[in-house]
Amino acid sequence: MNVGVMGCGNIAETYFRAQDYFNNINFIACSDINLEAAKKASIEHNVEALTIDEMLNSKNIDLILNLTIPQAHYEVSKKCLLSGKNVYSEKPMSVKFDQAKELVNLAKEKNLYIGNAPDTFLGGGGQLSREIIDKGEIGKILTGNFIFAFPGVQEFHPSPESWYQEGGGPVIDMGPYFFTTLVNLLGPAKNIRGRGVKFSDKREYKAGPNKGKLFDVEIPTSYMFNLEFVNETIIQGFISFDVQNHGRNHMELYGTHGSIIVPDPNMFGGPVSVSKELGSVWVNHSVEEKPLGKTNIENHSGRINEASKQSNYRGIGLSEMVDAIENKRQHRCNGNLALHVLDIIECAMISSIYKVEVDLRTNCEKPLPFQDYEIMKLLK
Ligand SMILES: NC(=O)c1ccc[n+]([C@@H]2O[C@H](COP(=O)([O-])OP(=O)(O)OC[C@H]3O[C@@H](n4cnc5c(N)ncnc54)[C@H](O)[C@@H]3O)[C@@H](O)[C@H]2O)c1
Incomplete structure (x- = not known):
């Protein structure tokens, strides 16, 4: 399953690291409202930088990982679903309950998966x-x-x-x-x-x-x-x-x-x-x-959201959802x-x-x- 990353800010690096842990996440492209951010991530993580529309219209992308800011989650996830893509979003699903409800209904209607962090x-x-x-x-x-x-x-x-x-x-x-x-x-x-x-x-x-x-x-x-x-x-x-x-x-x-x-x-x-x-x-x-308990951060990684010694396996919710799609079952971070x-x-x-x-x-x-x-x- 090919995944596109939408939003290349702070947390994106943690998610790109998930493909080193899990065997069913294949990041192939990234995009951001700020093209410079997308270009930088594309070089660091060896994926293609696309415009937002190119990502939404790409025939190669099955699922979009929405790592934009909370205020943009609804708009971005909705566009993904309307483009026929499964979507997994960082938390919260939206900043408004009614919008999130619309997204859940839209996914159901389109027979697509919608998943959400946290997966901790x-x-x-x-x-x-x-x-x-x-x-x-x-x-x-x-x-x-x-x-x-x-x-x-x-x-x-x-x-x-x-x-x-x-x-x-x-x-x-x-x-x-x-x-x-x-x-x-x-x-x-x-x-x-x-x-x-x-x-x-x-x-x-x-x-x-x-x-x-x-x-x-x-x-x-x-x-x-x-x-x-x-x-x-x-x-x-x-x-x-x-x-x-x-x-x-x-x-x-x-x-x-x-x-x-x-x-x-x-x-x-x-x-x-x-x-x-x-x-x-x-x-x-x-x-x-x-x-998923073993300490995997032994020294300070330089990421602001990580202490020196802890267990961080962000991305397992996405991996579990990919597995659920492939096996036609309900995912846990649903x-x-x-x-x-x-x-x-x-x-x-x-x-x-x-x-x-x-x-x-x-x-x-x-x-x-x-x-x-x-x-x-x-x-x-
Ligand atoms: N930073 C953390 O430590 C952390 C940890 C856990 C979860 N999160 C969650 O991850 C999400 C992103 O957080 P962050 O810290 O990476 O934010 P950030 O501001 O560093 O990055 C967000 C990126 O999304 C882009 N963006 C904004 N609106 C967009 C749109 N409409 N379309 C495309 N791109 C758009 C921005 O240009 C930016 O590059 C948030 O929901 C946050 O709650 C962050």
């Missing part, structure tokens, strides 16, 4: 957490919490403005990782109560040519919420661009027979920690032996899952504006566990 829940950490929970090792999960909090992208990004305007913000940026992980572990959600707060109207650029100058903040930058799942688990969440530092675990879930610390939903590794009774030690379960996650995100923001609990509009299937033998078939 397919990693060793996400899958081992799922296995422990599914086996009932900590009983029935009733409550839990998660946190993503840092000072914001202005710390390192030269053009951070879009994160602080309509269509941006912390929930739309980081919510996909946490909500997708929760749906993988607990099933679909049913309602949400949220509160949002804006710490200041202006922020300072900390990097790039505008360093030291100020830019406008138009939307809330910290959100707290309570999310109720169909299985009646209630989860408390906090996602913020206003915190200098914190010492909490990314995600903890509490069951009737114990507790679990789920590793970073933004990455693929572990360990997964479990404690079964009051005062007992936390037992760390390594995922280094799992196919449109219904991404639409449900976007529903949670949008309802969190609606809830915080109107200060009411909001019922979600969608449901979805819990993705099937991703077995090691299935992963091994996709690995090089």
Whole structure:
């Protein structure tokens, strides 16, 4: 299956690396609204640089990987589907629920596949957490919490403005990782109560040519919420661009027979920690032996989204979707899952504006566990 990459910015390099890991991704071309960016990527990754129209009309391309900015995801994915191409997009599926719903319906109508990041829940950490929970090792999960909090992208990004305007913000940026992980572990959600707060109207650029100058903040930058799942688990969440530092675990879930610390939903590794009774030690379960858990970044790669030591297998969702297309089955990072996650995100923001609990509009299937033998078939 021949894949074209649309959008050659920061994350593109990570995806090009996926063809070194997975055996069914064949990148043949790239494109960008900024032709210079496409040309640069084409030289670095040995693919053809095409204009947007050339990519959409190419007879050789079966699937387009949409790595454009969130505000362009809808427009780009829609054009891909209308051109008869399967599409896999970075998160979120769109910045508006109604647009994403239209995309899911359009794909169905055209008999094409639509897939979406994040795929991190397919990693060793996400899958081992799922296995422990599914086996009932900590009983029935009733409550839990998660946190993503840092000072914001202005710390390192030269053009951070879009994160602080309509269509941006912390929930739309980081919510996909946490909500997708929760749906993988607990099933679909049913309602949400949220509160949002804006710490200041202006922020300072900390990097790039505008360093030291100020830019406008138009939307809330910290959100707290309570999310109720169909299985009646209630989860408390906090996602913020206003915190200098914190010492909490990314995600903890509490069951009737114990507790679990789920590793970073933004990455693929572990360990997964479990404690079964009051005062007992936390037992760390390594995922280094799992196919998508092993640490594969040992030294700093130079990529801003990667710490020095971690597991990053972005692209497995795309590889799994290619396999699903070839074998005519449902893929795990599918449109219904991404639409449900976007529903949670949008309802969190609606809830915080109107200060009411909001019922979600969608449901979805819990993705099937991703077995090691299935992963091994996709690995090089
Ligand atoms: N950078 C990261 O660390 C990271 C990590 C995970 C996910 N993501 C997601 O990946 C996506 C891209 O992020 P990024 O950091 O690479 O952004 P970026 O701004 O660095 O790159 C986006 C690229 O898309 C191009 N583009 C914009 N609109 C377009 C259009 N209509 N048609 C064609 N090309 C267009 C831009 O010219 C740019 O080259 C986002 O959805 C983001 O949420 C980014």
